[in-house]
Amino acid sequence: MxxxxxxxxxxxxxxxxxxxxxxxxxxxxxxxxxxxxxxxRAVFADPNLAEASLNDIYRGVGHGLNGTTLWSLTDDGHNTRFGGTTQHMQSLITPSSLGTMGGGRFDHYLWGPLYKSIRNTNIFLTQIDSATFDETRRLRMKGEAFFLRAYFYHNLLRIYGGVPIIKQVYELDDDFVIARNSFEQTVEAVVADADSAAALLPVAQSATALGRATKGAALTLKARTLMYAASDLANLNPGRLPETGYTTPGDRAAKWRRAQAAAKSVIDLGVYSLFRGNPAQGENTADNYAALWLNPTNSEVIFGRYFLASRGTVDIPNVGRYDGPNGYHNWGSNTPTQNLVDAYRMADGSKFSWNNPVHAASPYANRDPRFYATIHFDGSKWVPRPSDAVALDPVGIIQTFTKVTLPNGNTVPGLDSRAGPIENWNGTYSGYYKRKAINPAVDHQFVSQEVPWYFFRYAEVLFDYAEASIELGDEAAARSAINQVRRRAGMPAIDGAFTGAALRDEYRNERRIELVFEEQRYFDARRWMIAPQAFGEAAHGIDITAQATNALDRSTYRNYTYKLIDVEPRAWNDRMYFNPIPRDEMNRNSLLKQNPGY
Incomplete structure (x- = not known):
């Protein structure tokens, strides 16, 4: 019962x-x-009720469009509200106090809510075989349920390592005390469910089923999981237990071959391609990259979550208001860091350096086109100001400078700075705002845009294939996959000069830039075991000053100075490779083994 x-x-x-x-x-x-x-019995006798039950399970996949995001828990971002993020970024979380990841917006990464979703999926899978409605529909729904269970377990794997694999439906008189499965067993459980899903799901869903899992989504989930299993954290971390990695590295090449083959199976479906918003524009990539999130039914999306205004604004995350500039009456909650900005290459593919006087004099000139589609910086063009602020900025230029000094000695703060005259409580500390996935045609102060959240897109598949190929020594195949993404970005191709460690480093930077703000960096830095360097360094920002003849006329600004500043101290402890199992869960189950360091 x-x-x-x-x-x-x-x-x-x-x-x-x-x-x-x-x-x-x-x-x-x-x-x-x-x-x-x-x-x-009543639910699974009616296909519409069964579908509604499945739809409810989909809600457990969550999304990353919140006032506090996973990317603001990395070197890419800084949360201006400090809603538990400082505790996380200084490695101070405990089983009793998880900081911002203790619930709510991060339920899709939390033990209890994920097991609730898994239980609901198990109920569905135990009942769907007895359903007597249309066989095609029944098998499609069964495949989606297999995918969802695999997705939930893959999130548990990424956050906690190996976890109890539960496929039965527990009742009140059952024994709930169960030990954790090993990391390897959890990987194979995800892969098995992903394979079951791929065997049942269509290559494409109907136009009215936007957001449902497909064969490509199942195969992409398998590829991602196998890539994590082949990565350094699962194989080389000296503190690993059977629950947090392979006890011996074993045949690493065999693991990378499995990951490569899984990514190749998605490529070979032949149904996905990198999105170009307007092919007639050619490689006008700043526009094309920006348009990727404004055209949700495009060729690159493999699995996404969609939000409709017809469902009411309560169901739509207002990402523009959460993260937009305060000078537009937005909240500036999750802001890019200087750490991220400095990772963007120059337009010719060379590295940016503050030690280069040309770069330092104009740090936002001639950068990777994706920079301009991703980040608001001082001087970037945006949309007209709200009516109560348009007199202060008739053009609509982002102003994050600390101050400009006028000929009479008076100083004026930037409209989008923390001292700005429009709102002075919610501005950026770093000097930057998020631009990616924010629709310029929407007044985010009052309206929530229907922005999608992409769990999987084709660029990630190409990167997964490239990474496995690098680790297998197939560098030509890796460069070919990477260059497909760079070509869409308007960046020069990586040539044969990039090999070995240099190719790996360039790939990792390319992945960071392309997939920024998409909940990848948090896990990538961990599985590559570069988190001590990436997350142990302070979050940096920029302090900008200038002189001006007329504060309203940007063309009169001159003598810019750029000073790097620290906006948040951060510290890394190796226990942070995995989150602790919450204390309440440990108290309920005496067989659970806590993760190392907690």
Whole structure:
């Protein structure tokens, strides 16, 4: 009996018997069917109810469009509200205090909510075989359920390592005490479910089923999981346990071959390609890259979550208001760091350096086109100001400078700085705002845009294939895959001069830039075991000053100075490679083994 129904019936029975204790208890009353619930038999007898049940499970996949994001827990970002992020970024979380990742916006990475979703998926999978409606529809839904269970377990794997693999539906009288499976067993459980899903799912869903899993989504999930399994963290981390990695590295090449083959299987489907918003523009990549999130039904999306205004604004994350400039009455919550900005290459492919006087004099000139589609910086062109601010900036230019000094000695702060005259409580500390995935045609102060969240897109598949190829020594194949993404970005190709460690480093930087803000860096830095360097360094920003004849006329600004500053101290402890299992979960299950260092 489902737990919800059990408690409904039990409580009703107690209250009824108490009321009738003098005259006897009529047991027939206890057998009444609850009017606010449906039995499994009723749900799976009706394809629409079964579909609704499956739709509810999809909600557990979460998304990354929140006021606090996973990328602001990396060297790419800084959260201006400090909502538990400092605790995380200084390696101070404990099993009793997880900081910002303790729940809510991060439920899709948290032990309890993920196991709740897994239980719901297990219920679905135990019932769907008995359904008697259309076989094609039934098998498609079964495939989606396999995919969802694999996705939930892959999130548990990424956050905690090996976890208890549960495929049965526990009831109240069952033994809930179960030990963790090994890292390897958890990997294989995800792969098995992904394979089952791929065997049942169509290559493409119908136009009315946007956001449902497909064969490509299942194969991409398999490729990502196998790549994690082949990475350094799972094989070389000296503190690993059977639950947090392979106890011996074994045949690393065999693991990379599995990951490479899995990525190749997605490529070979032949249904995905890198998006170009307007092919007639050619490689006008700043526009094309920006348009990727404004054209949600494009050739690059493999699996995404979509938000519709028709469902009401409560269901739509207002990413523009969360992260947009405060000088537009937005909140500036998750802001890019100087650490990230410095990682963008010059337009000719060379590295940016503050030690280069040309670069230092104009740090935002001649950069990778994706920089201009991803980050708001001082001087970048945006949209007209709100009506109460347009007189202060008739053109719509981002102003994050600390101050400009006028001929009379007066100073004026930038409209989008923390001292700005429009709103001075919610500006950036780093000198930057997020531009990527924010629609310039929407007034984000009042309206939530229908921005999608992409869990998987084709660029990631090409990168997965490239990474496995690098580790296998197939550098020509790796360069070919990387250059497909760079070509769409308008960047010069990586040639044969990049080999060995240089090729690996350039690939990793390319992956960081292309997939920035997409919940990749948090895991990539860990699995590559570069987190001590990447996350142990302070979050940096920029302090900009200038002189001007007229504060309203940007063309009169001169004598810019750029000073690097620290906006948040950070510290890394190796225990942070995995999160701790929450204390409540440890107390419920005596067989659970806590992750190292906690």
């Amino acid at each position: 489902p737990l919800t129904r059990f408690f409904t019936v039990a409580i009703a029975g107690l209250s009824t018997c108490a009321a009738l204790v003098l005259s006897g208890c009529d047991n027939s009353i206890l057998e009444a069917t609850p009017r606010d619930q449906l039995s499994n």
